[in-house]
Structures are given as structure tokens and as C-alpha cells.
Amino acid sequence: MNEEPIYFDFASTTPVNEEVYDAMSPYFLSYYGNASSSTHKQGEMASIAVEKAKNQVSKLINCDENEVFFTSGSTESIKLAISRVFYNSLDAGNHIITSKAEHKAVLDTCEDLERVGARITYLDVDDNGKLDTSLLEDSIGSDTILVALMHVNNETGVIADIGDIGTICKKHNVLFFTDATQSYGKLPLNFQDENIDLLCFNAHKIYGPKGIGGLLVKSNAKTKSGVSVKHLIDSVNLGTQNVPGIVGLGKASEVAMFKMETNYQKIQKLNTHLQQKLRQSKLGIVNAVSANRSPFILNIQLANQDAESFILGNKNVLSVSTGSACNSRLLEQSHVLKSMGLSKEKADRSIRVSFGAMTTQTQLNKLIKAIRSANS
Structure with missing residues (x-):
């Protein structure tokens, strides 16, 4: 199976x-x-x-x-x-x-x-x-x-x-x-x-x-x-x-009230690790990198592959998105990234990774491996 x-x-x-x-x-x-x-x-x-x-x-x-x-x-x-x-x-x-x-x-x-x-x-x-x-x-x-x-x-x-x-x-x-x-x-x-x-x-x-x-x-x-x-x-x-x-x-x-601090600390650690790997291996750029951001969401501009190819190529392995679920079926540039001044080319290379309470380091390592393969 x-x-x-x-x-x-x-x-x-x-x-x-x-x-x-x-x-x-x-x-x-x-x-x-x-x-x-x-x-x-x-x-x-x-x-x-x-x-x-x-x-x-x-x-x-x-x-x-x-x-x-x-x-x-x-x-x-x-x-x-x-x-x-x-x-x-x-x-x-x-x-x-x-x-x-x-x-x-x-x-x-x-x-x-x-x-x-x-x-x-x-x-x-x-x-x-x-x-x-x-x-x-x-x-x-x-x-x-x-x-x-x-x-x-x-x-x-x-x-x-x-x-x-x-x-x-x-x-x-x-x-x-x-x-x-x-x-x-x-x-x-x-x-x-x-x-x-x-x-x-x-x-x-x-x-x-x-x-x-x-x-x-x-x-x-x-x-x-x-x-x-x-x-x-x-x-x-x-x-x-x-x-x-x-x-x-x-x-x-x-449940959220009692688990908020624990979940936040765990996910912040995972988010930080992913950002470090992206930066060290030059696998991608974090959009809005200098802003105060929630650790639950990371928007990544892939170095050498467009988002659609990455998502479709890994759909049996990973579930990621290009942005809002309410708008993801529309094949158009993200209005959020456009409002930030990103070109269509850069926006089209951007994926949204969002973390949850059950996300593990092992799972994150598989995501990093997939991004590395896409950029090779």
C-alpha cells in the first residue's frame, strides 16, 4: 500500500x-x-x-x-x-x-x-x-x-x-x-x-x-x-x-489554548531549520523574509523550478500549495505576492509550506530532499 x-x-x-x-x-x-x-x-x-x-x-x-x-x-x-x-x-x-x-x-x-x-x-x-x-x-x-x-x-x-x-x-x-x-x-x-x-x-x-x-x-x-x-x-x-x-x-x-505554547515552540524550531537549509544550500528564498512572520507559514521562492512543476512532480509524496486554498484552482499570479512587487516569474516559483502540530523533523527532511532534487 x-x-x-x-x-x-x-x-x-x-x-x-x-x-x-x-x-x-x-x-x-x-x-x-x-x-x-x-x-x-x-x-x-x-x-x-x-x-x-x-x-x-x-x-x-x-x-x-x-x-x-x-x-x-x-x-x-x-x-x-x-x-x-x-x-x-x-x-x-x-x-x-x-x-x-x-x-x-x-x-x-x-x-x-x-x-x-x-x-x-x-x-x-x-x-x-x-x-x-x-x-x-x-x-x-x-x-x-x-x-x-x-x-x-x-x-x-x-x-x-x-x-x-x-x-x-x-x-x-x-x-x-x-x-x-x-x-x-x-x-x-x-x-x-x-x-x-x-x-x-x-x-x-x-x-x-x-x-x-x-x-x-x-x-x-x-x-x-x-x-x-x-x-x-x-x-x-x-x-x-x-x-x-x-x-x-x-x-x-x-485544546488550542492548552497546546498553544508547545505547538508554537515546536513549529518555530521546524520553520527555522527549513530556512537555514534553504539558505545554506541555496535551494530557495523566503518571501517576506524581513517581516515579522508566523512560524506556521513559510512562502518559499524555489531557485530553479516553477511551483506548479514542483507540486505536480511531488504530489504522491508531498502536499504543499501555491497559496490560498480558496483561490488555488485559479491559474493566475498570487495577488499577495504581486502586491509585494514580485514579478510573475518569481511568484510562479513560489510555494507555501504550512506546518501543523503533527509535523515531524523526519517529514521536514523529506521536504528538504524534494526541494534539493528539484534544484539539481
């Missing part, structure tokens, strides 16, 4: 943790009530499970339980957050600020809103994928209603200074929404202490199930029109709650 390819695409999705699977299972077969059906025992048990999951999320990220809203995932959270703020701020402004390196879900939502009258500023990033916060502040005007900037870039792992960004937004009375899909459960996040008004995250990036995510909305967040953002999100009917998925997200959050 052939061995499964070694998985290096954890930024795309992760396997479900056994503890998470075990926590979810009873809510498929035994505790199958609708969490909104408060008139009977099954519904009551489902409702209790949802509240427990909110508590687990709140402990991981330091938010109030009533600030947690469950969605189908980050894409829905992004569209919900940005569009609800826009449509309920029109008497105060129509200007939204984001960057050219954002996830496609943010860019697509902004482009949709442009068609109905939104004015969008797409900020540049430098050759390391970093945003100049002075450009952000200079772009804010009296009609600016929202800043939407991600915490960790999903292709390069570049970490944005959300502390500075939040401070600038608060100074100018502008709402700040951050996509924390690649940092939730992996890097320390404190929703209460940071000046973040809205934050989205996903279960399947932290060994939870697919099809469930969340949106945090700060209780005191208001649009420039004075409308409670929490009320705006609360008023949206998101349908019957996915109780097994919510239970899975809650358990995955709990």
Missing part, C-alpha cells in the same frame, strides 16, 4: 483532533435537539452545549461570551461584518480601507460594495508584505467607516501590528475589523485589550470541523451613525445552529 503524501498544507485546513471528534459525536446521534427549541429537554441540552462553546472561545481569546456569534466560517463572517457595517453607516460615510494583500473574501466583498456606492482604499504593502501604518492614518477621512486588515497573512504568514492599527482606528472613531483566521488558536490574541471591534476565525484551521467559524463583536462597538454593531449582527437570522460543529469549535478552542 502506498503511503499518504506528507501534509504541509495546514494553513488550508487541518484534520479533526480526536478529542474534538469525540466531543462532537454525541450531538449527531444522541443530543440532536435544536438549540432554539427551549420547550423540551433535547433543545435545552443543545442550547447548553452552544453556551459552553461560547465560554471555551471566550477563554481562548479573552472576550465576553455574549460577543461570540457562530457562522459557517470566515468567509461568511467577513461578508457579514463588512456589509452590515457599510449598509448601516451610509448616512455617516461610505469609505472602507483595506489592503491589496488581504484574503480574497475581503477583496471580493469590497469589490461587490464598490458596485453599490462604496469608496474603497486598497493600501499598498512593501516588498516584505508589511503595511505602513502612517499610510493607513493618512487615508482615514471624515467619511471612513471601517478598516478591514488581517492579522496574519494566509500566504506569507506576515503578522500585522494590530495593536497600532487598532489605536489609529480608535483615535479617529473608525471601526476595526480583523481576519484572524490564521492566528486564532495559534498566536496570543486578546480581544478585550486590543482596539479590535470585529474579529473572525475558523474551526478547521485549528483541528476542528469544517463549515463552522465565528465572528466576535465588541459589545460597545458602534457605527459612525451610533448604531450598535452587536445589535446589527444579532438581528441577522443565521438559521438553525450547527450544534455538532459549534461543539467542535468550542473543544478545538479549548
Whole structure:
């Protein structure tokens, strides 16, 4: 029997943790009530499970339980957050600020809103994928209603200074929404202490199930029109709650909280080792090498082979990607690498390697061997 390819695409999705699977299972077969059906025992048990999951999320990220809203995932959270703020701020402004390196879900939502009258500023990033916060502040005007900037870039792992960004937004009375899909459960996040008004995250990036995510909305967040953002999100009917998925997200959050430091240290060591081998053997260049980056993601520009040839040539051995899973089927240059000024040739030689809790040194050695063979 052939061995499964070694998985290096954890930024795309992760396997479900056994503890998470075990926590979810009873809510498929035994505790199958609708969490909104408060008139009977099954519904009551489902409702209790949802509240427990909110508590687990709140402990991981330091938010109030009533600030947690469950969605189908980050894409829905992004569209919900940005569009609800826009449509309920029109008497105060129509200007939204984001960057050219954002996830496609943010860019697509902004482009949709442009068609109905939104004015969008797409900020540049430098050759390391970093945003100049002075450009952000200079772009804010009296009609600016929202800043939407991600915490960790999903292709390069570049970490944005959300502390500075939040401070600038608060100074100018502008709402700040951050996509924390690649940092939730992996890097320390404190929703209460940071000046973040809205934050989205996903279960399947932290060994939870697919099809469930969340949106945090700060209780005191208001649009420039004075409308409670929490009320705006609360008023949206998101349908019957996915109780097994919510239970899975809650358990995955709990596990992530206890394993965060251990996983971070382990993966940082693996990431550093790979970078050293790439540099010593001249096998490739790390994109955004000078930026503050998450160790969970490494974007590598191969020395002598294009990414597509490398991926297809090793598909029975390794599972890596060229970038966002939401956009990888499109044969076009990465918009993130393009925003950093990489030529099409350099971008086409770039692969994304992302590490997980079960990645081993032995597996990493096989990846290094494959990269060395590709460059020989």
C-alpha cells in the first residue's frame, strides 16, 4: 500500500483532533435537539452545549461570551461584518480601507460594495508584505467607516501590528475589523485589550470541523451613525445552529489554548531549520523574509523550478500549495505576492509550506530532499 503524501498544507485546513471528534459525536446521534427549541429537554441540552462553546472561545481569546456569534466560517463572517457595517453607516460615510494583500473574501466583498456606492482604499504593502501604518492614518477621512486588515497573512504568514492599527482606528472613531483566521488558536490574541471591534476565525484551521467559524463583536462597538454593531449582527437570522460543529469549535478552542505554547515552540524550531537549509544550500528564498512572520507559514521562492512543476512532480509524496486554498484552482499570479512587487516569474516559483502540530523533523527532511532534487 502506498503511503499518504506528507501534509504541509495546514494553513488550508487541518484534520479533526480526536478529542474534538469525540466531543462532537454525541450531538449527531444522541443530543440532536435544536438549540432554539427551549420547550423540551433535547433543545435545552443543545442550547447548553452552544453556551459552553461560547465560554471555551471566550477563554481562548479573552472576550465576553455574549460577543461570540457562530457562522459557517470566515468567509461568511467577513461578508457579514463588512456589509452590515457599510449598509448601516451610509448616512455617516461610505469609505472602507483595506489592503491589496488581504484574503480574497475581503477583496471580493469590497469589490461587490464598490458596485453599490462604496469608496474603497486598497493600501499598498512593501516588498516584505508589511503595511505602513502612517499610510493607513493618512487615508482615514471624515467619511471612513471601517478598516478591514488581517492579522496574519494566509500566504506569507506576515503578522500585522494590530495593536497600532487598532489605536489609529480608535483615535479617529473608525471601526476595526480583523481576519484572524490564521492566528486564532495559534498566536496570543486578546480581544478585550486590543482596539479590535470585529474579529473572525475558523474551526478547521485549528483541528476542528469544517463549515463552522465565528465572528466576535465588541459589545460597545458602534457605527459612525451610533448604531450598535452587536445589535446589527444579532438581528441577522443565521438559521438553525450547527450544534455538532459549534461543539467542535468550542473543544478545538479549548485544546488550542492548552497546546498553544508547545505547538508554537515546536513549529518555530521546524520553520527555522527549513530556512537555514534553504539558505545554506541555496535551494530557495523566503518571501517576506524581513517581516515579522508566523512560524506556521513559510512562502518559499524555489531557485530553479516553477511551483506548479514542483507540486505536480511531488504530489504522491508531498502536499504543499501555491497559496490560498480558496483561490488555488485559479491559474493566475498570487495577488499577495504581486502586491509585494514580485514579478510573475518569481511568484510562479513560489510555494507555501504550512506546518501543523503533527509535523515531524523526519517529514521536514523529506521536504528538504524534494526541494534539493528539484534544484539539481
